[in-house]
Amino acid sequence: xxxxxxxIGLEIHTxxxxxxxxxxxxxxxxxxxxxxxxxxCPVCTALPGAMPVVNQKAVEQAILVGLALNCTINPMNQxxxxxxxxxxxxxxxxxxxxxxxxxxxxxxxxxxxSGEGTQRVRVRRAHLEEDTAKLAHQGNSALVxxxxxxxxxxxxVSEPDMRTVExxxxxxxxxxxxxxxxxxxxxDMEKGVLRFEAxxxxxxxxxxELRTRTEIKxxxxxRALTRASAYEIQRQTKIYExxxxxxxxxxxxxxxxxxxVSQRSKEEAHDYxxxxxxxxxxxxxxxxxxxxxxxxxxxxxxxxxQRFVSVxxxxxxxxxxxxxxxxxxxxxxxxxxxxxxxxxIINNWITGEFLRYVNELGLDLDHLPVPxxxxxxxxxxVTGKIINDNSAKVVLKEMFETGQAPQAIVEAKNxxxxxxxxxxxxxxxxxxxxxxxxxxxxxxxxxxxxQFLMGQVARLTKxxxxxxxxxxxxxxxxxxxxxx
Amino acid sequence: MSRTGMAIMSRCRWFLGKSSQMExxxxxxxxxxxxxxKKQVSSLELTTAALEHIxxxxxxxxxxxxxxxxxxxxxxxxxxxxxxTGEGVTPLTGIPFAVKDCISTKNVRTTCSSKILENYVPQxxxxxxxxxxxxxxxxxxxxxxxxxxxxxxxxxxxxFNTHNPWDLERVPGGSSGGSAAAVAxxxxxxxLGEDTGGSVRMPAGFCNVTGLKPTYGRVPxxxxxxxxxxxxxxxxxxxxxxDCAAVxxxxxxxxxxxxxxxxxxxxxxxxxxxxxxxxxxxxxxKEYFQSGMEPGVESSIREAIHKFEELGMEVREVSLxxxxxxxxxxxxxxxxxxxxxxxxxxGARFGLSVTEGAENVIDMYLQTRREGFGPEVKRRIMxxxxxxxxxxxxxxxxKAQRVRTxxxxxxxxxxxxxxxxxxxxxxxxxxxxxxxxxxPLTMYLxxxxxxxxxxxxVPALSVPCGFSNGMPVGMQLIxxxxxxxxxxxxxxxxxxxxxxxxxxxxxxx
Numbered sequence: 001x002x003x004x005x006x007x008i009g010l011e012i013h014t015x016x017x018x019x020x021x022x023x024x025x026x027x028x029x030x031x032x033x034x035x036x037x038x039x040x041c042p043v044c045t046a047l048p049g050a051m052p053v054v055n056q057k058a059v060e061q062a063i064l065v066g067l068a069l070n071c072t073i074n075p076m077n078q079x080x081x082x083x084x085x086x087x088x089x090x091x092x093x094x095x096x097x098x099x100x101x102x103x104x105x106x107x108x109x110x111x112x113x114s115g116e117g118t119q120r121v122r123v124r125r126a127h128l129e130e131d132t133a134k135l136a137h138q139g140n141s142a143l144v145x146x147x148x149x150x151x152x153x154x155x156x157v158s159e160p161d162m163r164t165v166e167x168x169x170x171x172x173x174x175x176x177x178x179x180x181x182x183x184x185x186x187x188d189m190e191k192g193v194l195r196f197e198a199x200x201x202x203x204x205x206x207x208x209e210l211r212t213r214t215e216i217k218x219x220x221x222x223r224a225l226t227r228a229s230a231y232e233i234q235r236q237t238k239i240y241e242x243x244x245x246x247x248x249x250x251x252x253x254x255x256x257x258x259x260x261v262s263q264r265s266k267e268e269a270h271d272y273x274x275x276x277x278x279x280x281x282x283x284x285x286x287x288x289x290x291x292x293x294x295x296x297x298x299x300x301x302x303x304x305x306q307r308f309v310s311v312x313x314x315x316x317x318x319x320x321x322x323x324x325x326x327x328x329x330x331x332x333x334x335x336x337x338x339x340x341x342x343x344x345i346i347n348n349w350i351t352g353e354f355l356r357y358v359n360e361l362g363l364d365l366d367h368l369p370v371p372x373x374x375x376x377x378x379x380x381x382v383t384g385k386i387i388n389d390n391s392a393k394v395v396l397k398e399m400f401e402t403g404q405a406p407q408a409i410v411e412a413k414n415x416x417x418x419x420x421x422x423x424x425x426x427x428x429x430x431x432x433x434x435x436x437x438x439x440x441x442x443x444x445x446x447x448x449x450x451q452f453l454m455g456q457v458a459r460l461t462k463x464x465x466x467x468x469x470x471x472x473x474x475x476x477x478x479x480x481x482x483x484x
Numbered sequence: 485m486s487r488t489g490m491a492i493m494s495r496c497r498w499f500l501g502k503s504s505q506m507e508x509x510x511x512x513x514x515x516x517x518x519x520x521x522k523k524q525v526s527s528l529e530l531t532t533a534a535l536e537h538i539x540x541x542x543x544x545x546x547x548x549x550x551x552x553x554x555x556x557x558x559x560x561x562x563x564x565x566x567x568x569t570g571e572g573v574t575p576l577t578g579i580p581f582a583v584k585d586c587i588s589t590k591n592v593r594t595t596c597s598s599k600i601l602e603n604y605v606p607q608x609x610x611x612x613x614x615x616x617x618x619x620x621x622x623x624x625x626x627x628x629x630x631x632x633x634x635x636x637x638x639x640x641x642x643x644f645n646t647h648n649p650w651d652l653e654r655v656p657g658g659s660s661g662g663s664a665a666a667v668a669x670x671x672x673x674x675x676l677g678e679d680t681g682g683s684v685r686m687p688a689g690f691c692n693v694t695g696l697k698p699t700y701g702r703v704p705x706x707x708x709x710x711x712x713x714x715x716x717x718x719x720x721x722x723x724x725x726x727d728c729a730a731v732x733x734x735x736x737x738x739x740x741x742x743x744x745x746x747x748x749x750x751x752x753x754x755x756x757x758x759x760x761x762x763x764x765x766x767x768x769x770k771e772y773f774q775s776g777m778e779p780g781v782e783s784s785i786r787e788a789i790h791k792f793e794e795l796g797m798e799v800r801e802v803s804l805x806x807x808x809x810x811x812x813x814x815x816x817x818x819x820x821x822x823x824x825x826x827x828x829x830x831g832a833r834f835g836l837s838v839t840e841g842a843e844n845v846i847d848m849y850l851q852t853r854r855e856g857f858g859p860e861v862k863r864r865i866m867x868x869x870x871x872x873x874x875x876x877x878x879x880x881x882x883k884a885q886r887v888r889t890x891x892x893x894x895x896x897x898x899x900x901x902x903x904x905x906x907x908x909x910x911x912x913x914x915x916x917x918x919x920x921x922x923x924p925l926t927m928y929l930x931x932x933x934x935x936x937x938x939x940x941x942v943p944a945l946s947v948p949c950g951f952s953n954g955m956p957v958g959m960q961l962i963x964x965x966x967x968x969x970x971x972x973x974x975x976x977x978x979x980x981x982x983x984x985x986x987x988x989x990x991x992x993x
Contacts, residue, residue, distance in 0.1 A: 042608055046828045048601070049588040049610060049707040051742050081824050083872070087845055092827020142845070144832070273872035275881060278713035278821055281744055 004202040004240060006233040007210060008168045009160035010225075011197040012175055013153050014185045015131060016061045021150035022130040023052030023095060028151045031191050036136075036145035044150035046090035051279050054079070058152035059102065061184040062128050063285065063293045065154055066103025068178050068300055069123045073103055073290045077283040079128075083273045087144055088132040096155075098274040101127035102285070108178075109302065110170040113163070121171050122159040129153045154184075160199060160210065165229045172196060172225055173324075177301050181326045189221050196225045200232045202240065212246045216253055216260055228253040232260050304329055312336065312343035321351055327365035328355075331372050339376035341383040349379050353393055357400045369403040370396075378406040390463050391415040419466035421473065424457075427465070428473045431456045432481070442478055450474065508533035510670040510992055512723040513730050517575045520567055527567065527578030530673075531560035531622050534580040538624065538671045541991050546646050547656075547666040549585045551625040552592045556580065559622040566620050575730040575754070577620030583676040584660050585626040586633060587718065588707040589613050592623070596709050597641035597662075598631045600829045600836045600856030610707020611742065612676060612718050612735045619734040624672055627662030631858045632826065633680050633711040635659050636930045638687075639921050640860045647917070648691060649989040650955055654914040657687030663721050664691040670992040674722035674731055680711045681814050682909075682934025684719045685946035689909035689958020692948045694975065694985055695721040696728045699966045700941035701746040703732070704739030710825040712818045713744075715938040724985050725947065725975035729753035732968060748966055756969040757976040762796030764974065767902035771807035772933055778912045780952025785908050788949040788959050788978065792906065795977055802901055804894040809887045810936035811928060816871055816884035817939065823868025829856065860924065892940040899964040904974055907933055909946045909958030937962055945971040948984040956984075 021028050024043035033039050042050035059077075066073050080098035106123035113119075133149040135142050156175060162168045176194060179185035186193055201213035216232060219225045236246050250269070251260040264270075299307070301323045308319035308329075323329045332350055336343045354375065358365065378395060381387045387395065387410055398409045410416055418424060431453060432439055442449045450471075457470045508530055511519070519525040535553055542548050563578035583589070586596045588606040590613075595601045613623070630640035638646040638661030646661045648654040649669040656665040660677030664687030667675050677684040679697035688695025696719040703718045710716055720731035730753070737750045768789060773782065793799055831837035831852030838851035857865070871880035898905060910930055920927045937944045942965055949959035963971045979985050 045833060047588075047607065047834065048594070048596075048604070048709040048828065049606070049705075051706050051744075053741060053743050083824055083827065083869075085827065085830065085846075085849055087830075087832050090828060090833060092830060093824050271874050273824075273869065273874075273877075275820055275824070275872055275877070279710075279744065 002204045002240075004233075004237045005163055005205045006165070006229070007160045007201045007203060007213070008162040008165070008229060009199040009213075010158045010162070010168060010172060011199070012156045012172065013195045013197070014065075014156065014175075014179055015193040016058050016152040016154055016184050017186065018055055018057045018061065018152055020055055020057075022055050022058055022128070022152035023150055026150065030147035030151060033147045036143070036147060039147040040149070044090070045146050046092075052095060052277075054280060054283060055152060058128060059283065059285070060293055061152075061182070062102040062126060062154050063290060064182050064297065065156070065179065065184060066106065066126050067290070067294055067297055068182055069103070069106040069108055069126065069156070071103035071106030071123060071126060073285055074100055075285055075287070076100055077102055077285060079277040079280045079283070080274045081277050082129075084270050086132070087142065088135050088149070090133065090146065090149060094129055094132070095277055095280070096129035096274075097127035098276075100282075101125045103127075108171060108174060110167060110174055113167070119161075119167070121161045121167070124157045124159050126154055126156045129155060160201070160213075165226050165233070168198065168229055169222060169226050172222060174301070177324055177326070181298055181300055183298075192220055195220055198225060198229050198232070200229055200236070201246070202233055202236045212248045214246065214249055214251050214260070216251045217263065219253055224253055224255055227255075227258060228260060231258060235260065301326075301329075308332075312347070314344065314347055318347050318351065322347065325365055331365065331368070331375075334372035335376040335379070338373045339380050341376075341379045345383060346376070346379050349375065349396075353396055357396070361400065370399045374399055374405050381406055381410060385417060385419055385466055386410065387415055387417045388464070388467055390458075391417065415464060417466045418461055418464045419469050421469060424461075424465060424470055424473050425477075427457060427460050428470070428477050431460065431474075432477055439478070439481065443482055450478075507537070507670070507993065509537040510988065511673060513575055513579055513673055513727040516579055516673055517577075520578045521573070523567070527560040527563035527622060528557065530578060531556050531580045531624065534624055534672055538666075541669050541671055544647065544652060544991060545649055545665050545669050545671070546644050547627055547662040547669065547671060548582065548625045549595055549597060549628050549643060549662070550593050552589075552623055555592060556622050556624040559617070563620045563622055572620065574619040574734065576616065576734055578622060579620075579673050580622045580624045581616065581674045581676070582623065582625040582627055582663070582666055582672045583613070584629050584663050584678050586629060586678055586709040586711070587613060587676060588709065589623065589626065592626060594626065594709070595643075596632045597629045597643055598856065598858070598861070599642045600852070601709075602642075602836065604835045606707075608707065611704040611739045613707065615735050616676075621734070627660070627666055627675060627677075629662055630659035631861050632709070632822070633659040633678060633683055634822070634860045634864055636682070636686060636927050637915070637917075637920065638662060638665075639917065640858060642858050645917055648914045648955075649991045650691065651914065654916055654955065655690070657690035657910070657914060659683040659687075660695075660721065661687045661690075664688050664693050664695065667691070667693045667721050667723070668989060668992065670988065674720060674727055676718055676731070676735070677721045678708060678711075679717045679719050679938070680715045681818065681938045682931045684717075684721060685909050685934050685944060685958065685960055686931060688721055688946040689948075689960075690914040690956065692956035692958075692985070692987060692989075693721050693946075694724050694728055694948065694979075695719060695946045696732060696968065696971070697937065697944045698732060698736065698968055699746070699943045700938070701744050702748075702943070702966065702968065703735050704737075704742040704745040706739055706741040710821075712821045712938075713825060714817065714821060715814075717938070724979050725945070725972045726754065726757060726979075728945070729757055729972045729976070732972075736968075746966070751969050753969055753972055757973055759973050760796075761792075761974050761977040763798065764904070764970070765798045765800065765902040766792050766974075767800055767802035767898050767905045769804045769807070769898065769905055769907055770801050771804050772907035776911050777908060778952055780950075781908050781910070781912060781957050784950030784952060784957040785906070785959055788982075789906060791978060791981060792974075795981065797974075800902060802898045802905065804898055804936070806887065806890045806894050807936060810891060810939070811932055813884045813887045813891060813939050814931075814935040815928065816880050817888065819864050819868035819870075820872050820881045821868070823865045823872065826857075826861065826865055829853065831856075863924070888939040891936050895937075895940045895942050895962070895964070903963070903970055904967070905960075905962040907960045907962065909933060909960045913952050913955035913957060933960065941965065943968050943971055945975050947975045947978060948987070949978075949982070950984055951987075956987075
């Protein structure tokens with residue numbers, strides 16, 4: 001039986017984080033608008049005679065993204081009209097770019113199927129356009145809110161280079177991370193600032209042909225992207241297996257039923273009748289401008305991750321996790337710079353207990369109750385043997401709950417670790433005295449009893465004993481008994 | 485008319501009886517400015533006279549879609565205040581004017597002579613309206629036109645026909661027909677027309693008015709309801725070249741809201757008028773003098789050319805070899821751009837909205853556009869969608885854009901040999917109402933001499949140069965990029981030695 005492999009390409013619509021809209025001076029912060037239709041003007045509501053003016057900041061951000069995705073920045077840009085009728089599109093056309101986009105022919109590296117190496121996904125193009133208005137259906141009619149109309153969008157189009165749903169997810173995740181690194185998108189998927197369209201086809205493994213594809217529109221979360229793609233791969237595979245033909249169509253994703261739904265067939269497809277936007281002269285992007293923007297390009301996940309490996313001695317896997325979000329990487333670096341402890345140990349704390357709390361509490365990495373210096377302090381308390389790991393976990397929990405500094409919590413809860421050998425020797429002596437049976441077992445060769453005796457130490461010291469010292473003293477005492 | 489109005493009118497007649505044989509409403513900008521500056525007349529008097537003349541005369545001409553009396557009187561009072569203090573007075577301060585109804589005017593209905601905008605009142609002013617208000621001019625109303633500028637006779641107005649003041653049986657030309665007729669009939673001192681493919685010059689020629697189509701981008705388009713975004717030019721229509729220069733002075737110059745407007749500095753057009761034309765080289769494009777021209781038109785043009793020689797200009801024949809492609813290039817690009825420009829008229833946000841019986845939004849679109857647009861508009865929208873559609877784009881739109889480059893090069897080559905071109909504005913004089921309405925192609929042909937300049941973007945001035953069978957003949961002066969000053973200078977020199985532009989139809993009196 002033939003095995004099929006998916007062929008996936010993604011179109012990612014990202015809103016840009018500019019103050020004003022793409023073609024007028026209205027605020028682009030539509031999600032903070034006081035009421036519908038308050039951030040509007042003759043341009044973004046397409047009153048007769050109104051004309052667009054290109055937002056230079058949006059162009060800059062588009063160039064920034066293009067550079068980050070290893071694209072060529074095209075010196076000559078042209079806006080184009082994409083014509084179709086819909087109530088959310090006030091002009092009856094969307095100003096977009098067609099044959100002369102801002103950026104083209106780039107690539108992005110993602111992990112390969114083995115997870116060991118990397119593979120390149122080619123980026124065909126990235127072009128600027130404007131967002132549409134929002135429709136609110138109300139009984140028999142619909143209301144239009146133009147606050148979002150004209151907000152700058154960058155559409156990033158990949159080549160059909162992904163062969164698994166995981167690869168598509170990795171690509172999308174990485175694009176999101178890069179956009180956030182560049183500060184051009186909040187990555188806030190729930191607000192719809194990032195939307196995916198997946199082009200999916202399947203073909204027999206080994207074949208190089210591109211078969212009929214379907215296009216799944218408006219996927220607003222990673223979950224929807226993976227579920228919809230997986231469903232579509234399965235659906236198309238089944239069609240071929242039963243001797244059918246896949247029909248080229250535009251699909252929607254029904255999240256509740258978990259199925260793709262046909263929206264438009266090829267015959268019903270729009271002819272957008274693109275032509276150059278005559279209200280805007282061609283936009284020239286000079287080399288100099290590109291160089292200026294290049295100089296603003298921040299360190300991107302890839303480079304940062306490599307640096308973390310070489311400078312901090314982290315493993316590739318650790319570094320990738322830390323750099324997956326700029327805020328997390330920044331947090332890590334700040335903590336390292338404020339701490340006397342090795343970076344590796346700080347990494348362990350951040351990627352362990354720390355992230356567990358962040359995820360459990362659903363916290364935003366940009367607004368954490370635990371500043372990096374507090375975490376650095378906590379790790380220093382551990383490495384300085386002031387507190388032991390167990391106490392540290394308790395302290396961290398408290399830090400998340402109260403926002404207090406670790407030193408203060410340790411003091412208040414009297415959690416400082418006991419490393420005093422004289423005191424611990426007494427404790428050990430008492431335990432050996434109280435548990436003759438266990439001691440006998442140990443002497444008989446049952447060394448696992450040591451764990452039980454360590455537990456007794458913890459009980460007696462309320463968990464504050466320095467485990468290393470305690471274990472050493474316990475061993476010494478037991479060895480002595482054995483020798484006797 | 486109010487009692488005050490009557491009182492002012494009688495005072496005007498008394499005043500004019502003493503100083504001039506002319507009526508107040510028929511003054512030029514230059515004349516009116518002089519009287520205003522000398523405080524011999526007030527803007528309120530001028531404005532009231534204009535409104536009164538419009539009220540009487542427009543019954544026959546029908547040049548106005550809207551007369552904005554109240555606003556006009558208010559602006560006139562403000563102008564008088566400026567004239568009194570002398571602060572910020574320009575040649576246009578206190579002068580009554582009106583504009584083609586495709587130019588947005590805040591709080592004054594702007595219809596494009598279309599049912600779809602019959603009750604549309606803009607919330608903002610076009611840049612040119614702001615600039616004229618700043619100069620102190622007084623807006624008295626909005627002119628009838630061919631619907632959305634699509635036509636050459638004003639007969640495509642959805643509301644009514646405008647009549648040529650020289651012969652009420654004839655058309656005023658189009659699409660700025662209302663503006664040309666109004667200026668010719670002295671209803672307002674000047675007008676702003678809009679020229680997409682001759683729409684200022686052609687009716688100016690038909691009505692014995694001086695009309696300028698500036699270089700593309702010289703005058704900002706913000707607020708102009710677009711027909712063809714890459715052709716549209718707002719331009720002055722007035723009594724003579726001097727007046728056109730004064731109006732252009734006020735409206736030209738870059739606008740940050742229109743990025744297709746040109747950053748080039750604006751020269752002093754009025755001052756430049758007096759420069760001698762002697763030695764300037766005038767090209768006569770041979771392709772513009774071929775068969776089909778009315779004999780009376782040709783003889784008037786030839787006579788004018790002779791006048792230019794007398795003025796010391798060098799006249800030589802030149803060639804614009806791609807002229808025959810002007811009309812198809814013009815229309816193909818027009819169809820394409822217009823089809824998109826008119827997409828926003830969908831009944832959803834402003835203007836006509838026909839929702840009764842609509843099952844869904846598509847029904848609303850269809851019903852609104854079916855009832856709102858006239859047949860010529862529908863024809864052009866459909867042709868536009870066609871020439872842009874997949875499979876036809878290259879053959880029509882793209883090809884037209886390539887030939888457009890050839891048209892532009894024609895002009896560039898010609899201007900290496902001369903400073904301006906002279907040609908007829910129209911092959912005939914004004915035709916009869918109804919004469920060409922059944923045949924859109926014949927109608928398109930009346931624009932044969934005026935359409936090429938718009939794809940090329942160059943400026944052109946239409947100047948009255950004679951009469952043929954009692955109807956005015958217009959002559960076109962075409963210049964290189966941004967040479968409005970030279971065209972106005974030549975026009976002014978011509979008008980200094982001729983009096984065709986001073987002839988007025990009886991209704992203007």
